[in-house]
Amino acid sequence: MGKRAERSGVSPLGKDRIQFDFEYEGRRYRPTIERAPSEGNLNRALKQLEGIKERIARGTFSFTEEFPKYRFMKDVAKAITRGPRLCDQVFDNFIQHCESRLAKKDLAFVTVYGYRNSLDTVWRPRIGKKDFESIRYSDLSKIADDFVWAKKTYNNAISVIRCAFEYGYRDLPEKSNPAERLKAMRITNKDREPVDPFPIAEAEILIAAIHRDWGEAQGNFDEFRFFTGLRPSEEIALEVGDCDLLTGKVKINKARVMGRDKDRTKTSVDRTLELCPRALQLLKRQMALRERLNVAGLIHHEKMFFKENGEEIVNLQFGYERWKSTLTKTVKGKYREPYCARHSWVSWILMIGKNLLWASKQNGHSVQVMLAVYAAWMEGAGEAEIAAIKAAMEGAPASLVAQLDRTRVGAVVLPFTPPKSPGAGSRLAVGAVYDSRARRKRLNDRRILARTVRAFDPYALSRGAPSTTRPPLRIEPKRPLAERGMIPAWSSPGKARELSTPFRRRRPSWRVPYRHYRHDLVHA
Numbered sequence: 001m002g003k004r005a006e007r008s009g010v011s012p013l014g015k016d017r018i019q020f021d022f023e024y025e026g027r028r029y030r031p032t033i034e035r036a037p038s039e040g041n042l043n044r045a046l047k048q049l050e051g052i053k054e055r056i057a058r059g060t061f062s063f064t065e066e067f068p069k070y071r072f073m074k075d076v077a078k079a080i081t082r083g084p085r086l087c088d089q090v091f092d093n094f095i096q097h098c099e100s101r102l103a104k105k106d107l108a109f110v111t112v113y114g115y116r117n118s119l120d121t122v123w124r125p126r127i128g129k130k131d132f133e134s135i136r137y138s139d140l141s142k143i144a145d146d147f148v149w150a151k152k153t154y155n156n157a158i159s160v161i162r163c164a165f166e167y168g169y170r171d172l173p174e175k176s177n178p179a180e181r182l183k184a185m186r187i188t189n190k191d192r193e194p195v196d197p198f199p200i201a202e203a204e205i206l207i208a209a210i211h212r213d214w215g216e217a218q219g220n221f222d223e224f225r226f227f228t229g230l231r232p233s234e235e236i237a238l239e240v241g242d243c244d245l246l247t248g249k250v251k252i253n254k255a256r257v258m259g260r261d262k263d264r265t266k267t268s269v270d271r272t273l274e275l276c277p278r279a280l281q282l283l284k285r286q287m288a289l290r291e292r293l294n295v296a297g298l299i300h301h302e303k304m305f306f307k308e309n310g311e312e313i314v315n316l317q318f319g320y321e322r323w324k325s326t327l328t329k330t331v332k333g334k335y336r337e338p339y340c341a342r343h344s345w346v347s348w349i350l351m352i353g354k355n356l357l358w359a360s361k362q363n364g365h366s367v368q369v370m371l372a373v374y375a376a377w378m379e380g381a382g383e384a385e386i387a388a389i390k391a392a393m394e395g396a397p398a399s400l401v402a403q404l405d406r407t408r409v410g411a412v413v414l415p416f417t418p419p420k421s422p423g424a425g426s427r428l429a430v431g432a433v434y435d436s437r438a439r440r441k442r443l444n445d446r447r448i449l450a451r452t453v454r455a456f457d458p459y460a461l462s463r464g465a466p467s468t469t470r471p472p473l474r475i476e477p478k479r480p481l482a483e484r485g486m487i488p489a490w491s492s493p494g495k496a497r498e499l500s501t502p503f504r505r506r507r508p509s510w511r512v513p514y515r516h517y518r519h520d521l522v523h524a
Contacts, residue, residue: 010045012037018045024056024063031067057174059085059133087135088128090168091119097167109260118160122147132168137178144182151191155184195373196336197344198226200388208400209330214322216407217308220286221319222341224305227279227393229345229363232338233257234265236313238304240290243283248275250283252364259314267364274362276393285404346374348389351381 013019017032018041035041055061063070095116101107126143127135144158165179198206203226211219225235233255242251253270255262264270275283286304293299298310306312323338342363349359350370360370396404 009049010042012042018042020045020049020052022049022052022056024061029063031070033067059172085132085168086128087130087132088124090132091124091128091164094164094167095119105263108257108262110257113258114156115160115163118157119164122157123161123164133172133175135165135178137181140179140182151185151187155187158182158184189372192373195343195347196340197347198336198340200348200385200392202331202333203341203344204392204397204400206327206331206333208397208403209326210322211400211403211407213326213330214319215308216285216289216404217306218319218322219404220282220289221305221313222323222338223396224279224282224286225338225341226344227276227282228273229342230273231255231266231342231364232316233262235305236303236316236318237261239302240287240304241302243304245280245283245287248280249273250275256314257316265364269364271361271364278393278395281395343374346370348393350374352386352389 009021011019011021013032016034016036018035018037019030019032021028021030023029033045035045052061052066064073095112098107098112098115102109102112123143127139140161144154144161147154147157149157162179162182165177169175169177207219207223207226210222221235224230225232228235228250230238230252234252237254237256238250238252239254242253244250250273251270252265252273253263255265283304290299290304290306293306293310296310299306300310301312303312307318320338324335327333328335346359346363346365349362350356356367356370359365360367
């Protein structure tokens with residue numbers, strides 16, 4: 001009884017066969033071998049069974065090699081076709097797993113996009129067709145070293161391959177993962193680009209120039225950056241419902257990256273932003289602008305900031321070229337990236353003595369980041385600079401307010417008037433604020449052409465003979481086309497139907513082919 005228990009998984013079957021019992025690919029198999037079930041043969045079969053289980057765990061077991069005469073081989077077709085896993089197969093499974101996590105909102109879209117892009121451009125071309133288990137640490141290290149990357153780019157590529165290999169080696173817990181030994185590069189303060197905020201005077205000049213060059217929608221967008229410190233992804237995702245104009249607070253709990261909305265911010269921490277008086281006044285101006293465009297039928301979303309035509313802002317690079325043009329050509333100042341508006345706000349509130357913990361919570365930073373990045377701006381500011389910052393936070397300069405009032409008075413928004421019916425004959429896009437310059441030119445040319453057409457005189461061929469008292473052609477006076485009984489070739493059928501039926505009976509309308517127009521006769 002004891003010996004039988006010790007040989008679990010191996011048993012005699014008749015007088016000349018030994019039966020194995022094990023699980024493979026989630027199914028139970030009991031193949032046999034032709035061998036007398038003696039004590040020695042059973043012990044040797046038990047050792048063979050232990051080897052089978054080890055190879056199954058490693059993923060190297062082949063059923064056809066171990067039991068070539070198994071009569072139910074069709075039940076193990078997967079084992080027959082099973083071969084070594086390629087890196088491409090592991091990468092495909094890894095991306096599918098990431099997409100599943102994305103659907104469950106456990107990963108961000110930009111993260112999955114970065115994983116796929118790095119695998120497709122860096123790792124697949126070099127190791128995609130190789131056996132996954134044959135890849136060594138030196139192979140991965142050489143691939144990473146062959147590229148000329150910055151430290152951050154190098155770390156991103158290393159992080160992706162480590163995640164993919166960690167996923168693949170979950171099936172092989174007894175084996176060592178070569179990607180675990182890849183080390184990221186250490187990024188020091190010297191490797192980071194130094195913070196270069198705007199002085200408050202330069203910021204006011206830039207804000208006024210953007211308003212003047214690109215209008216109120218673009219100006220409000222950039223001005224709000226300076227006096228809230230929002231990240232670009234948070235600002236374009238801000239909705240009307242997130243803003244409380246009564247209490248002067250804004251909820252920051254979402255972002256928009258690569259055209260996709262996320263239900264969390266960059267740090268995955270929601271926060272409530274307390275607006276300074278300048279930012280609150282700006283939001284009220286933006287709401288008034290939004291209401292005007294909404295009346296014109298141009299707003300079809302809930303976003304707080306938008307383009308000048310009312311469309312949503314989808315791309316994070318919105319306004320980048322405008323910012324660059326105004327800063328380098330109009331203002332002609334030192335160039336700084338748009339993200340420096342955020343750095344400027346954080347620096348300003350530290351310079352006027354705001355609490356460090358409050359400032360870190362307001363801007364979605366940790367206290368450690370605040371100390372490491374903005375410590376140089378916490379002291380050393382002059383009294384004049386501090387007074388100018390406090391005055392700017394209280395409200396916009398009088399010159400900027402006057403400029404906005406003049407622009408707002410001169411702005412005209414065309415009302416939204418859709419065609420009454422398909423027969424109205426309009427080719428203009430429904431809801432357009434203004435027509436393009438080329439289209440207006442074409443319409444104007446047609447009006448001029450209609451006034452200078454020399455029409456055929458029906459009296460010239462009356463009674464079957466040409467007239468001797470009248471010229472065969474005469475110039476039509478400048479009367480409406482309907483009174484002349486003519487419908488030009490470019491007119492729509494809807495205009496033709498507008499002519500009264502009795503009028504058409506007395507004087508039938510007819511078309512003048514474009515080739516019969518006399519362009520050489522122009523009349524004032």
